[in-house]
Amino acid sequence: MTDADGFTPLRIKRVVRETSDAVSLVLDVPGPSENRFHYQAGQFLTVRVDVDGSSHRRCYSMSSAPIEAELRITVKRDSAGVVSNWLNDSAAAGDELLAAPPEGRFVLTPGAPTDADLVAFAGGSGITPIMSLIRTALADSERRVQLFYANRSRESVIFSEALAKLATEHPGRLLLRHHFDDDGGVVTGSAIEAFVSESRGADCYVCGPAPFMDTVESALAAAGVPKSRVHLERFTVSAVPPGVTDDEPETASTEQVLIDLDRKTTTATYRRGETLLQTARMAGLRAPASCETGSCGTCMARVVAGTARMLNNDALDDDEVEEGWVLTCQSLPTSRTVHVVYD
Template identity: 45%
Template sequence: MSAEETAAQGSEANGPYYSLRVAEIIEETADAKSIVLDVPAEFAERFAYESGQFLSFRVEVAGHRLVRCYSLASAPRLDSAHKVTIKRVVDGRASNWMNDEVSVGDVLEVMPPSGIFLLQDRDTPLVLFSGGSGITPCISILKTALETTSRPIKLLYANRDDRSIIFKDELNAMLSANSDRLEIVHRLDDVHGFCDAALIVQQVGPRKDADFYICGPGPFMDVVESGLGSLSIPSDRIHIERFESPDTPGAEDSAPIEEAEGQIVTISLDGQDTEIVVGEGETILAAARRVGLEPPFACEEAYCGCCMAKLVEGEVEMLMNDGGIDQRQIDEGWILTCQGVVKGKVRVEYPD
């Protein structure tokens, strides 16, 4: 199928990726845009999602293929289309490409939704802590909780300044319509300074029995976790979504492995086969990065699915699967290479 035909159809599956057409682009702030996707009816079931989940996109930037996760800011059953919001990261490759290069009508490669940062079925209050682009899964959870529950909800939303607040109008509208049970606290670095643990404790106030959701930059999340920690909130009440970006691929953060002790694994990546030695207990992803290959990955904790590859020969045990791959994908032969330890000679193929 030609590129034009694929673009015209906008729905072909390529390995774990589906080609979805960009239906709309929304300028949210000076450094964040939303991309609304057109999910054709035949993929509606595959792209069904829960508030808090994310999509993984495979993009090509300056000749490099990158896979990046973006949380769904839309809410299932409330919003008619899937919407992700991408904030520029300084010198970030995919985020700037998504902001600068994507236009309405383009076709993007997207993996079906995944993730476990989900609204729990409880009656307790909800307290959401968001920083910057960390609002994306939280606004989806917020919308769904307002629509489907009567839970009291508090959102603390930290930003650099007023102009950086994503979804400001939408949040204001939600507040006006639900002022009896929704509270929104905006914290702006240029006015209030950074949040600290004491502030978090103060903002929780009497809602110690709440479900807590945290998403934002690392230092913001650390402060929130520290504040909640001082209140001895049980860990099953604290839900965390990390937006970590992969480091530049390379060997520097992988433990050295004695090559002679490992198994031979053939890795097919970008149309090229490479034979590598995977050490005892080492994952395929770690070994591939150790030898200088640049396979896609993000979370390395079995929940994002970015590092998926197809096992075409041999046996691999996945150490864990935290929702990064579903049964259908496993049945098709896909594995999470960040969790895959090999049992003998193996061949894996990353999607073309």
Template identity: 40%
Template sequence: MPDAESAAVAPRVVALTVTSVIDESPDSKSLVFAVPDEHRSRFEYRPGQFLTLRVPSDRTGSVARCYSLASSPHTDDALKVTVKRTEGGYGSNWLCDNIAAGATIDVLPPSGVFTPADLDADLLLWAAGSGITPVMSILKSVLAAGTGRVVLCYANHDERSVIFAAELRQLAARYAGRLTVLHWLESIQGLPTRAQLSGFARMFTGFQSFICGPEPFMAVVKDTLVEAGIPRTHIHLEVFQSLTGDPFADAPIDDEATDGEAAQAVVSLDGDVHTLRWPTNRNLVDVMLAAGIEVPFSCREGSCGSCAATLVDGDIDRGNAAILEADDIADGLFLACQARPLSESVKIEF
């Protein structure tokens, strides 16, 4: 019989068929997926989450890449991710050059925490380039299933670079009383600065801000919002780093790693509470997988934030937490794939 960890991990990898490929801009395409009925529940998702795709590679067999869902669970029947070519980016260029309707690709179920807690809240959305992808999912979901107002500030190099231009125009016309779309074109206005954005940001201090795009853009927007006096709890950033490992592979079970000192971990996940023995030399994701618990994760290397959890009680070594904000860490957030216990007991919430 398969061990508990294999049983937990194996169903995560699903081969999805691409039903269509949509040209969104000269350098970006959307892939639309059909999900088999038997896996439909596993691919339920929240606005702003992402999929992890296994991209074939002649050198390494495959590479894993995370792409945000541009579709909305409230308006779209099929899953859609949007891929923009990046210079020297193997995964994005391979997908844009090789994937056509009828192709199949291995995918991990949706993950990520860049998602609004309340669709009735007023949102100030910031996107640059392909950062519009998760923002589009959030925008459509709020308009279709919530009551909140939405203001989108979308930055691109030029007019030809704007992804979802036609769809945004249609949505702005349909929801004229609730949606405002502002385009920022570098070719005309230059790169946005704090001085330029400050007055605009101060008009929406009561809104929740969601930011996605290149790191310099996100840094400028975040600093602008902080200077405008917007609470840190109202600022949400989507941070990705390139994956170097293989999240599709089963995590090896090291029997020796289960020996020695361990903490008692009480873990709350999706309404269930699990009590686990957490060895001090293992990370929490591997411990939960070994116990047959379907823990959210996509990389096991601290690069995607999928396994972010909150330390409610106890002490841990957070390990590599570079993608987390200092304020998030201060609030107890950590990455389960990196953390090790330091106290005899810990209490954790996902």
């Protein structure tokens, strides 16, 4: 049932058209795989689909919450995208979708004080993990929740009714603010600062298109929110990373990569131009990975000896990089020997 790469077929139980360019897929997890598909609010699945004879992997966050009976992802069209359009146009009830188990670190901080508000900023499809987070926080704690939700227009709002219903069910605990670009332009930093100033000791969660995230991140810093309380989930890679080529000069001196995984150290021979993840795979290891674009953090490991350079990093923060963490899917070794430890 589950293939060698860890993908399990999940039957599409229902397709829900949310807006003209977004669709939710309710997925049935087969009984024997139920444990592998338990998830925390804010996590995502990796799906693998074949489109026109090519296989593609993409990450989609759960828009459902763990307290709900059904597991659901929600996919918004990317105008020129392969998989998002295919799922919007072709996914049908009864079909099977191959998915790898939930991953991700965009989750509620364990033991967050109940008097710290949760303040969420969502742009467009960024509402998917945020929906899961706020539904969970409202159900499992006494925390107040604020949601700033930006969209181009009223028609493009996903979960408009579900959010209004949540606000009614939790009077005084969910403050919902919609922003429509149509009404006066894109979100400004001052609107974000004003919104966060209405909260108490907030944990902030941010997900949306890159320019929206940049505006929110800067505004939260300007408002004095400590970085440790700002949680970011990036759906898109900030820049197309340069391809890894066989003649990548920096990797010329590397001969050996030591890899600690599952309490075992493996010595891998290094092939010029390969990433640490590719090296681990070539050595026959089942190293964790998901998006393979530097966005999700699933492949993170720590370089404890030697050096490596990341081609792209949209998942680790500066402190983690300082401590030696790397995204192995994006890392080229740059010293003769490199020792990598998976947690």
